[in-house]
Amino acid sequence: MKLSEILKNGIFDENPVLVQLVGLCSVLAVSTSFINGLSMGLAVIFVLCCSNIVVSLLRKVIPDTIRIPAFIVVIATFVTILEMFLNAYLESVYKALGIFLPLIVVNCTILARAESFASKNKLIPSLVDGLGMGLGFTLTLSILGAVRELLGKGTLLSGTAAEINVFGEGFQAAGIWVAPPGAFILLGIFIAVFNVIMKKRKAKAAE
Amino acid sequence: MKETLKLGITLLVITAVAAGVLAFSNSITEPIIAEREKQERFGALYNIFPDAEEFLEVDEAKLKEVQSTYPNITEIIEIVSGGSTIGYAFNGSAGGYGGPVNVLTGISVADNTVAGISIGSHSETPNLGDRIEDPSFTDTYKGKTTTEKLVAVASPSADNEVQLISGATISSFAVLTAVNEANEAYLVYFTELDVEPPVEETEEEKEARFMSELFADADEFTPIDEGLLESIIAENIFVREIFEAKAGGEVIGYIFKTISGGYGGELPVMTGISLDGTITGIRVGANSETPGLGTKIEEPDFQDSFVGKATEEELVAVPSPAAENEVQLISGATVSTDGVLYGVNGAREAFLAIISQ
Numbered sequence: 001m002k003l004s005e006i007l008k009n010g011i012f013d014e015n016p017v018l019v020q021l022v023g024l025c026s027v028l029a030v031s032t033s034f035i036n037g038l039s040m041g042l043a044v045i046f047v048l049c050c051s052n053i054v055v056s057l058l059r060k061v062i063p064d065t066i067r068i069p070a071f072i073v074v075i076a077t078f079v080t081i082l083e084m085f086l087n088a089y090l091e092s093v094y095k096a097l098g099i100f101l102p103l104i105v106v107n108c109t110i111l112a113r114a115e116s117f118a119s120k121n122k123l124i125p126s127l128v129d130g131l132g133m134g135l136g137f138t139l140t141l142s143i144l145g146a147v148r149e150l151l152g153k154g155t156l157l158s159g160t161a162a163e164i165n166v167f168g169e170g171f172q173a174a175g176i177w178v179a180p181p182g183a184f185i186l187l188g189i190f191i192a193v194f195n196v197i198m199k200k201r202k203a204k205a206a207e
Numbered sequence: 208m209k210e211t212l213k214l215g216i217t218l219l220v221i222t223a224v225a226a227g228v229l230a231f232s233n234s235i236t237e238p239i240i241a242e243r244e245k246q247e248r249f250g251a252l253y254n255i256f257p258d259a260e261e262f263l264e265v266d267e268a269k270l271k272e273v274q275s276t277y278p279n280i281t282e283i284i285e286i287v288s289g290g291s292t293i294g295y296a297f298n299g300s301a302g303g304y305g306g307p308v309n310v311l312t313g314i315s316v317a318d319n320t321v322a323g324i325s326i327g328s329h330s331e332t333p334n335l336g337d338r339i340e341d342p343s344f345t346d347t348y349k350g351k352t353t354t355e356k357l358v359a360v361a362s363p364s365a366d367n368e369v370q371l372i373s374g375a376t377i378s379s380f381a382v383l384t385a386v387n388e389a390n391e392a393y394l395v396y397f398t399e400l401d402v403e404p405p406v407e408e409t410e411e412e413k414e415a416r417f418m419s420e421l422f423a424d425a426d427e428f429t430p431i432d433e434g435l436l437e438s439i440i441a442e443n444i445f446v447r448e449i450f451e452a453k454a455g456g457e458v459i460g461y462i463f464k465t466i467s468g469g470y471g472g473e474l475p476v477m478t479g480i481s482l483d484g485t486i487t488g489i490r491v492g493a494n495s496e497t498p499g500l501g502t503k504i505e506e507p508d509f510q511d512s513f514v515g516k517a518t519e520e521e522l523v524a525v526p527s528p529a530a531e532n533e534v535q536l537i538s539g540a541t542v543s544t545d546g547v548l549y550g551v552n553g554a555r556e557a558f559l560a561i562i563s564q
Contacts, residue, residue: 062221066214070221077225081232088236091243 003128010132017140017187018194022108026100027141028183032152035159037145039093041138043082043101045131048110050078052130055118062119071114076105096159109137140190147186152177252284255313255323256294261287265295269396277392279385286313294322295397297389303381305330308339310382312389314353319398321357324348324386329378336378344370344379353390354400359383359499371499380498410493414477417490418450421479422460425452431461431561439560445553449561452479460487461561463554469504469546471495476550480558484518489551501543509535509544518555524548 016022023044030040054074055062062070083101086094094101104110113133118126149155154171156164165171176182249262265283273280282298294315300307309327314320324345331337338344347363347370359371359379369386372379394402408416418428428450430436436449445465452460460481467474475492488511491504503509512528512535524536524544534551537544 058221061217063214063217066218069218073218073221073225077228080229084232084236084240088239088243 003125006125006128007132007135010129010134011136011139012198014133015136015140015194016109016112016133017137018191020109020112021191022112023110023137024187026103026107027137027144028180028187030097030100031141031145031148031183032178033149033155033158034142034146035157036096037141037143038138040097040100041134041141043086043093043097044104044107044109044137045134046082047075047078047104048113048134048137049127049130051075051110051114052118052126053123054078055114056121056123056126059119067115067119068111071111071119072105075110075114079105092159109133144183144186144190148177148182151186152179152182251311251325251327252286252296252313255296255311255325256286256288256315258288258293259286260289262296263287273392273396276395277388279388280392283392292316295393297392298327299385299389300327301381301384301388303329303331304336304375304377305332308378308381308385310385310389312348312386314390314393316397319353319394319400321348321351321353321386321390324382326382329381331375331378336375338372338375339378339382344372344382348386353393357383357387357390376497376499413492417477417492418452418462418479421462421477421488421490422452422454422481424454425459426455427453428462429453435561435564439557442560443553443557445550446557449557458482461558463557465550465553467546467549467553469494469496470501470540470542471497474504474543474546474550476547476554478513478551478554480518480554484558484562486513486516486518486551486555489513489547491547496540496543501540503537503540504543504547509537509547513551518558521552522548522555 010016014020017024017027026040031037051071051074055071058070058074079102082104083094086097086101113129117129121129146156149158150166152173152175154165154167154173156166167173174182177186252262253259263285265285270280270283273283277299279301280297280299284296284298285292286294286296294313296311296313298309298311300309302308306329308329308331311325311327313322313324315322326340326345329337329339331339347368348357351357351369352366355367357367357369360368361371361373363369363371369383370379391402394400419425422428431449431451439449440446445467446463447466448464450462450464451458452462460479463478463480465476465478467476472495474494474496477490477492479487479489481487490510494502494504496502496504513522516522516534517531520532522532522534525533526536526538528534528536534548535544
């Protein structure tokens with residue numbers, strides 16, 4: 001597989017959220033605003049790339065029988081490092097992500113990539129795979145966060161200097177969109193729309 | 208066997224390397240995190256006392272002494288600037304709507320005023336109770352006196368008035384309670400002012416005080432004949448106890464202890480009725496009405512509106528009472544007002560029953 005295909009595979013064809021439906025716990029909980037979704041996504045990209053690199057390098061050293069505990073140790077190490085540095089240097093992000101930051105350890109996306117890709121491929125493809133999957137995760141989470149924020153709070157980019165109050169001051173936002181049920185409903189709509197688009201594209205490609 | 212050992216060693220090496228990496232990143236980040244947490248902890252104090260140079264925790268023995276009277280105070284910090292103490296900060300808490308509200312109260316020693324307050328952790332309702340964090344609320348405490356008890360009002364102006372947030376009464380009162388407690392602890396333990404910690408009145412003492420307030424001339428209060436009481440209780444759901452108020456052996460009136468329902472639960476009311484059928488006054492006992500709203504039934508403005516009213520007719524509550532059977536209706540606390548009214552009307556009926564016998 002070409003590198004560009006690996007990248008595209010992670011973003012579209014096997015998008016971790018919209019196609020594989022993995023790691024939904026943090027997707028639903030953290031995507032309350034664009035900036036939260038983006039921060040979570042970037043955190044996942046970091047952990048995913050690092051763990052893919054290390055797992056790929058160690059793929060011949062780690063015996064098959066203990067690969068899962070070994071992968072988990074690798075992933076947990078990177079998550080803990082990330083947690084420490086965020087706490088020290090980017091406290092607002094650290095606080096916004098809360099418990100979902102350490103929970104990246106059990107995000108299925110990461111273990112799944114280590115297991116199904118990095119442990120079977122060379123360094124560069126593994127890194128690209130981590131990047132692609134991470135970007136797919138981040139894009140979905142950011143867009144979901146932006147839509148939830150717009151519908152649920154009437155703002156865009158809240159929590160940043162560029163915060164915009166889209167509908168003006170008097171707007172009564174529907175709080176359900178920033179609450180967990182709203183996340184489920186919107187995610188369902190997202191998946192449906194995504195499937196329609198992908199089907200059309202496939203039909204076109206087949207022609 | 209050899210295979211198992213190999214697996215174990217592989218895993219050991221991986222975890223050992225991981226531990227080493229983590230120890231290294233911890234050594235980089237730990238001091239930064241510790242520094243920031245210290246900043247966070249004292250940041251609130253810097254906002255209250257911008258000139259502060261040093262923060263000293265008051266020694267354990269002193270803290271214990273304060274806590275023996277004010278158990279809600281968890282920490283006392285002495286603020287030092289230019290070698291002298293410029294203030295004290297009290298970390299305390301009081302019960303809010305969603306749980307305890309932590310409040311840091313800074314007091315400046317120069318003029319015994321509140322230098323500022325800062326709201327710590329709490330679980331008040333978002334967008335409602337959590338408005339206690341807004342500077343527009345906390346700033347109303349700045350410069351207020353500590354020597355008088357602070358009161359919360361809608362538009363504070365006087366030296367002892369602070370903001371009451373409409374719609375967040377309980378949260379506002381939690382902050383007020385914590386600040387008042389800090390102020391009192393400060394006056395009692397950290398100034399030369401002659402302030403004694405208040406002595407809690409027991410229920411019996413309170414009752415005795417209420418009785419003598421209702422009949423100032425009486426020298427003796429005795430329960431009425433048990434048979435009579437039972438016959439009245441049988442027909443009156445509110446009355447619990449009845450006392451005769453006597454002056455020089457002569458009965459001059461009756462005191463009725465009733466229990467009716469308020470907004471927050473049982474509402475004990477004591478009603479004094481003199482022999483000629485006029486109400487000498489009422490007193491509301493320990494209740495669970497909403498602080499600052501329902502608890503207005505404990506205030507003289509309300510209780511005094513009953514004084515001198517006749518007992519022939521049923522009493523009604525109106526916004527501006529005038530007639531013989533009208534008493535004060537507290538706007539915003541209708542249920543509490545009605546609760547008291549049930550009790551007093553119950554007492555009134557019991558009085559008529561005694562007179563007719």
